[in-house]
Amino acid sequence: MDRTLTNFIRALRNSEVRISTAETLDAFNAVELVGYEDREFLRRTLSLVLPKTADEKETFENCFDQFFSFEDVRGERHEGAGGAEDGEQAEGEEAGGDGEGGGAGGESQPGQKASGGKSKSKKKKKNSLIEEEEEEDLGPGAMSEPGSELGQLLMNNSKVELSVAMAAAGEAVDLKSIQVFTQKGLYTRKIMEEMGLGGLNREIGDLKESRKIPDRRLGQELRARRDWLREQIRDYVEKQFLLHADATGKRLREDLLRRVKLSNVEHRSFRLIQEIVYKMAKKLAALHSRRKKVFKRGALNVPRTLRHNMSYDGAIFDLHWKSVKVDRPKVFAICDVSGSVANYARFMLMFLYSLEEVMPKVRSFAFSSDLAEVTDLFERNTIEDAIAKTLRDYSGGSTDYGQALVDFKKLCLDDVDNRTTIIILGDARNNYGDPRTDIMKELYDRCKRLIWLNPEPRNSWNVGDAEMKKYTAYCHQADECNSLMHLERVVGNLLRSVS
Amino acid sequence: MAEPSAKAANIEKIVESVDSLKADFEDHRYICSDQIATAVYLAYHLRKPILIEGPPGVGKTELAKTAAEMFELPLIRLQCYEGLDEAKAIYEWKYGKQLLYTQVLKETLDEVLQGAKGFAESVNRLHEFGDIFFSEEFLEPRPLMKALKEENGCVLLIDEVDKSDHEFESLLLEMLSDFQVSIPEIGTVKATAEPPIVFLTSNNTREISDALKRRCLHLYIPFPDTDLEQRIIHARVPEIPPALQKQLVNFIQQLRDMDLKKVPAISETIDWARTLVLLHTESLDPQLVRDTLNVILKFQEDIENVDAEISALTSNALK
Numbered sequence: 001m002d003r004t005l006t007n008f009i010r011a012l013r014n015s016e017v018r019i020s021t022a023e024t025l026d027a028f029n030a031v032e033l034v035g036y037e038d039r040e041f042l043r044r045t046l047s048l049v050l051p052k053t054a055d056e057k058e059t060f061e062n063c064f065d066q067f068f069s070f071e072d073v074r075g076e077r078h079e080g081a082g083g084a085e086d087g088e089q090a091e092g093e094e095a096g097g098d099g100e101g102g103g104a105g106g107e108s109q110p111g112q113k114a115s116g117g118k119s120k121s122k123k124k125k126k127n128s129l130i131e132e133e134e135e136e137d138l139g140p141g142a143m144s145e146p147g148s149e150l151g152q153l154l155m156n157n158s159k160v161e162l163s164v165a166m167a168a169a170g171e172a173v174d175l176k177s178i179q180v181f182t183q184k185g186l187y188t189r190k191i192m193e194e195m196g197l198g199g200l201n202r203e204i205g206d207l208k209e210s211r212k213i214p215d216r217r218l219g220q221e222l223r224a225r226r227d228w229l230r231e232q233i234r235d236y237v238e239k240q241f242l243l244h245a246d247a248t249g250k251r252l253r254e255d256l257l258r259r260v261k262l263s264n265v266e267h268r269s270f271r272l273i274q275e276i277v278y279k280m281a282k283k284l285a286a287l288h289s290r291r292k293k294v295f296k297r298g299a300l301n302v303p304r305t306l307r308h309n310m311s312y313d314g315a316i317f318d319l320h321w322k323s324v325k326v327d328r329p330k331v332f333a334i335c336d337v338s339g340s341v342a343n344y345a346r347f348m349l350m351f352l353y354s355l356e357e358v359m360p361k362v363r364s365f366a367f368s369s370d371l372a373e374v375t376d377l378f379e380r381n382t383i384e385d386a387i388a389k390t391l392r393d394y395s396g397g398s399t400d401y402g403q404a405l406v407d408f409k410k411l412c413l414d415d416v417d418n419r420t421t422i423i424i425l426g427d428a429r430n431n432y433g434d435p436r437t438d439i440m441k442e443l444y445d446r447c448k449r450l451i452w453l454n455p456e457p458r459n460s461w462n463v464g465d466a467e468m469k470k471y472t473a474y475c476h477q478a479d480e481c482n483s484l485m486h487l488e489r490v491v492g493n494l495l496r497s498v499s
Numbered sequence: 500m501a502e503p504s505a506k507a508a509n510i511e512k513i514v515e516s517v518d519s520l521k522a523d524f525e526d527h528r529y530i531c532s533d534q535i536a537t538a539v540y541l542a543y544h545l546r547k548p549i550l551i552e553g554p555p556g557v558g559k560t561e562l563a564k565t566a567a568e569m570f571e572l573p574l575i576r577l578q579c580y581e582g583l584d585e586a587k588a589i590y591e592w593k594y595g596k597q598l599l600y601t602q603v604l605k606e607t608l609d610e611v612l613q614g615a616k617g618f619a620e621s622v623n624r625l626h627e628f629g630d631i632f633f634s635e636e637f638l639e640p641r642p643l644m645k646a647l648k649e650e651n652g653c654v655l656l657i658d659e660v661d662k663s664d665h666e667f668e669s670l671l672l673e674m675l676s677d678f679q680v681s682i683p684e685i686g687t688v689k690a691t692a693e694p695p696i697v698f699l700t701s702n703n704t705r706e707i708s709d710a711l712k713r714r715c716l717h718l719y720i721p722f723p724d725t726d727l728e729q730r731i732i733h734a735r736v737p738e739i740p741p742a743l744q745k746q747l748v749n750f751i752q753q754l755r756d757m758d759l760k761k762v763p764a765i766s767e768t769i770d771w772a773r774t775l776v777l778l779h780t781e782s783l784d785p786q787l788v789r790d791t792l793n794v795i796l797k798f799q800e801d802i803e804n805v806d807a808e809i810s811a812l813t814s815n816a817l818k
Binding site for chain 2: 018020022023026029030033034040041044045047048049051052053054057311312313
């Protein structure tokens with residue numbers, strides 16, 4: 001039973017619910033208290049102990065349903081499968097039933113007839129679907145005892161033993177480490193082999209060649225049961241894959257996407273990227289949500305000191321200093337949204353606005369030739385819509401950094417103060433126009449930090465019409481930025497340096 | 500000693516099973532879902548604090564209050580706010596008293612030191628007094644400490660933890676995991692035989708740290724569904740006519756689906772029910788709703804939004 005719970009917790013962790021060891025122990029204690037009998041009760045209990053946010057609770061519900069229904073279904077399936085197998089067995093008897101009207105047949109004639117008709121049609125279907133070699137019609141009767149271990153297991157009709165053997169084999173081949181769906185076939189085969197497929201196949205082969213009818217009959221039966229077992233194992237692997245590997249695969253993809261150049265991201269990965277961006281932003285927000293205080297040593301907070309020292313008979317020895325709460329960074333983001341860099345702008349804006357909790361004061365500007373403020377768009381729409389609209393409205397036209405800077409100066413130079421951080425995202429390819437570095441200098445002097453993010457690799461910064469060299473002189477920081485990892489680093493630094 | 504043990508037996512009986520808990524809560528006019536009852540059940544048996552989250556007005560604080568009433572235990576409440584520190588939450592020294600005693604000691608110093616041979620012995624004698632100044636005599640217990648010292652256990656409610664500073668959260672950790680606090684001058688104060696049942700509430704204005712969450716059971720109370728809300732109204736405002744009660748809950752449930760700045764919570768529903776009872780209402784009608792809308796909606800913007808759709812909403816609610 002403990003195994004079940006740890007497996008469940010593993011599955012939860014795979015679905016990105018964070019569960020610490022201490023919480024696992026709590027879960028064990030809780031389960032000890034409530035037991036496994038009442039499923040609803042168990043669900044309520046675990047949902048109190050394991051997931052710790054509203055989001056996680058939702059994931060938990062899904063996971064619980066999937067995981068524990070799987071356990072149920074497995075139990076049921078074996079019963080069901082048992083029934084099916086019994087049917088198959090009856091089929092086998094019926095197929096050769098003409099030859100022998102045994103004592104048993106006499107007792108339940110009608111029922112047997114009905115089932116007989118059904119099974120015959122089934123048999124026909126089977127034959128038409130799979131081109132099997134013509135099977136000899138062997139009468140029922142004594143079958144030989146199977147020799148191989150797996151054969152015995154199959155003929156014993158013991159579902160419990162079979163499922164135990166299956167689970168054990170799954171454990172032995174380390175089914176839990178399955179990662180991608182293409183491995184499913186491999187693992188199915190591995191489990192079969194672990195359970196003794198080789199011996200069984202040999203036996204089936206031998207039995208087919210055998211001259212004795214009971215042996216051949218056994219061979220047919222074993223083959224049918226082997227195929228049934230394969231189906232079972234395939235299902236088992238499938239379920240395990242869903243529980244354990246799907247998430248691992250996703251993590252692999254995520255890791256990859258973090259590193260890949262943003263301009264190369266395919267459209268179908270956008271959703272995933274968005275998720276990653278939110279996740280990264282959330283992490284950063286959690287890290288920086290703490291408002292730090294800066295103590296100004298030397299400035300005495302007189303009222304507070306007096307108040308606190310009343311209890312010391314007015315003797316002032318416990319001093320209190322003035323402190324200031326550090327402001328949240330005020331960020332102006334100026335994004336080049338012309339074709340070449342549009343994708344980068346998309347993700348940077350997404351990132352900045354996902355950080356709303358810790359950076360409430362983001363103003364954004366978009367330009368390709370003329371610059372305009374798009375802050376309003378983001379306030380009124382969801383982030384995705386706002387980005388789509390920004391790109392639609394402003395991405396036409398050839399890039400003109402000089403004009404953009406002029407517009408920016410006109411628009412809001414007055415709002416730039418010594419607490420403002422300006423981030424400019426662009427490749428600085430100015431189509432040989434006037435770079436207007438004089439405005440850059442003005443911005444540089446006024447703002448707290450001016451950061452230039454360039455999606456191109458550093459060595460092509462000054463090639464062709466790029467004006468990076470001139471602009472870099474007026475930046476506090478100029479960085480290459482073309483993947484989510486870069487973005488995370490830049491924004492993380494931004495939050496750190498300001499707060 | 501008969502009384503406390505009877506009390507303990509009573510509590511034992513209440514928390515015997517989730518169903519008995521639920522029934523007892525209902526007796527105290529708190530209608531709770533299975534999830535809530537399970538939480539209290541686990542909290543008692545596993546000796547773990549419950550962190551309750553949910554939108555404002557769904558009865559987070561009420562749960563703690565009712566639990567205290569039900570278990571017949573004293574409720575100790577600590578309201579959190581920015582700037583709350585250990586001097587206000589755990590303990591403080593009674594500085595005035597210490598000062599006074601120092602004065603007294605100063606005057607009687609000669610007597611104390613009389614007969615002491617040499618400096619070393621004098622210092623030794625003085626040391627005995629020094630320790631007294633930092634004993635429990637001079638300790639002013641604040642809510643957390645009080646809760647630990649409560650003989651027969653108590654219900655401790657730490658309200659709106661999210662309003663406090665991060666530093667304070669860390670202060671709570673020791674208290675929550677081991678039911679003890681450490682005071683440098685004295686040592687560790689442990690809970691008496693019966694540790695308090697702790698409820699923490701949070702409105703989620705900021706993320707609570709993982710360290711704190713890890714030590715608690717996490718209970719999320721959402722808005723109730725129609726059925727549950729009707730039962731709650733029935734328990735809280737028993738004099739309301741059944742037909743009106745149904746309409747009222749339907750109306751509120753519709754509002755919750757709308758895009759509002761602040762959707763009405765249970766507490767607002769109850770207020771509204773009381774208002775309508777006071778006005779001797781038998782059935783909802785648009786004009787009445789319009790007049791009393793400010794009971795359930797707290798933003799002018801929301802009121803304006805809803806105002807336009809009142810007749811549609813009311814007729815839906817009457818169905």
